[in-house]
Amino acid sequence: MECNYPALDEKSLHRLGEKLARYVAPGVVFCLSGTLGAGKTSLARAIIKSACKITEEIPSPTFTLVQSYEFKGNCEIWHLDLYRLETCEEVLALGLEDAFIDHCCIIEWPDIISDMLPADVIYIHLDFACSNIKQTDASILQDSRRVRIKTSNQKIKSIQI
Ligand SMILES: Nc1ncnc2c1ncn2[C@@H]1O[C@H](COP(=O)(O)OP(=O)(O)OP(=O)(O)O)[C@@H](O)[C@H]1O
Ligand SMILES: [Mg+2]
Numbered sequence: 001m002e003c004n005y006p007a008l009d010e011k012s013l014h015r016l017g018e019k020l021a022r023y024v025a026p027g028v029v030f031c032l033s034g035t036l037g038a039g040k041t042s043l044a045r046a047i048i049k050s051a052c053k054i055t056e057e058i059p060s061p062t063f064t065l066v067q068s069y070e071f072k073g074n075c076e077i078w079h080l081d082l083y084r085l086e087t088c089e090e091v092l093a094l095g096l097e098d099a100f101i102d103h104c105c106i107i108e109w110p111d112i113i114s115d116m117l118p119a120d121v122i123y124i125h126l127d128f129a130c131s132n133i134k135q136t137d138a139s140i141l142q143d144s145r146r147v148r149i150k151t152s153n154q155k156i157k158s159i160q161i
Contacts, residue, residue, distance in 0.1 A: 001149070001150070001151055001152075001153070001156050001157065001158055002148070002149065002150050003147075003148070003149040003150075003158055003159055004146075004147075004148050004149075005146065005147040005148075005161060006129060006146050007129040007144035007145070007146060008129075008144060008145050008146075008147055008161065009143055009144055010039075010042065010143060012161050013039055013042060013043055013046065013145060013147070014042070014046040015046075015161055016043065016046070016147065016159065016161055017042075017043050017044075017045070017046020017047045017049075017050060018046060018047075018050040019159045019161070020043075020046075020047050020122075020124075020159070021046075021047045021048075021050035021051035023122070023153075023155065023156055024047065024051040024071055024077060024104045025075070025104060026074065026075040026101070026102055026103060026104060027100065027101060027104070027118070028104045028105075028122070028153075029100060029104070029105045029107065029117060029118055029121045029122065030044075030047065030104075030105070030106045030107065030121075030122045030124060031107050031110040031117065031121050031122065031123050031124065032044060032106065032107065032108050032110070032124050032126065033109070033110060033111070033123070033124070033125045033126070034125055034126035034127055035127070035128070038126035038127060038128065038145060039126045039145045040108040040109075040126060041060045041062075041081075041108065043124065043126065043147075044058075044079050044106045044108065045058040047077075047106060048069055048077055048079060048106070051069075051071055051077060051104075052069045052070065052071055052077065054069065058079070060081065061079050061080055061081040061108070062081050062083065062084075063084075065080060065081060065082070065084070065085070065094060066078055066079065066080045066094055067079045068103075071104065075102060075103045075104060076102075076103045076104070077103065077104045077105075077106060078096075078099050078103050078104070078105045078106070079106045079108075080094070080096075080105060080106070080107045080108065081107075081108040081109060082107060082108065082109045082110060082111075082112050082113065083108065083109040085112055086112075087112075088112065088113065088115075088116065091112060091113050091116075096113070096116070097116070100116075100117075100118055119152065120151060120152050120153035120154075121151065121153075122149065122150075122151040122153060122156060123148075123149065123150045123151060124147065124148070124149050125147070125148045125150075126145050126146070126147050127145065127146040127147075127148075128142075128144075128145065128146070129144035129145055129146045130146075
C-alpha cells in the first residue's frame with residue numbers, strides 16, 4: 001500500500017495519526033523519517049494519544065531515546081528517537097529486537113537500523129510541503145506537511161483523511 005498526502009495541516013496530521021492508531025498491535029513497526037521539524041514527533045504523539053487514550057502531553061524521546069506506553073494491557077508502544085545513536089550496538093542495547101516481536105514500535109530517525117527492520121514495517125516520510133503546491137498564502141504553506149506512507153503490510157488499507 002502506498003499513500004501520498006501532498007499538504008496536511010497540523011490538525012489533519014493528527015487525524016492521520018488517529019487513523020494509524022487502529023493498526024497498533026504487537027509486532028507492528030512504524031518508521032518515521034524526514035528532516036528536523038517535519039512533524040515526526042507530532043505524528044507519533046497523535047498515534048500514541050489515540051491508541052492509549054492519553055490526554056496529557058506526550059514527551060519527546062529525543063533525550064531519553066525511548067518512552068513506553070501501556071496499550072490495552074496486552075503490549076506496549078515504544079516511541080524511539082534514534083537521532084543521537086551512532087552504532088547498531090547502541091540500538092540493540094535498548095532491547096529493540098525483542099520489542100519488534102512483543103511490542104509496537106514507533107521509530108523516529110530509523111536509518112541506522114534499516115537492516116534490522118521487519119519486512120512489513122510501515123514507512124512514513126514527512127516533508128515540508130513546497131512550491132509544487134499551488135498555494136499563495138506562505139503561512140499556510142509553512143504549516144503544511146507532505147506525508148508519504150509505504151508498507152507491504154497487507155492489513156493496512158489506504159487511509160482517507
Ligand atoms: N502540518 C503540520 N504537521 C506537523 N507539525 C506541524 C505542522 N505545521 C506546523 N507544525 C509544527 O512543526 C513542528 C514539528 O515538530 P516535531 O517535533 O513534530 O518534528 P520532528 O520531525 O519530530 O523533529 P525532530 O527531527 O527534531 O525530532 C511543531 O512545532 C509543530 O507544531
Ligand atoms: Mg522528533
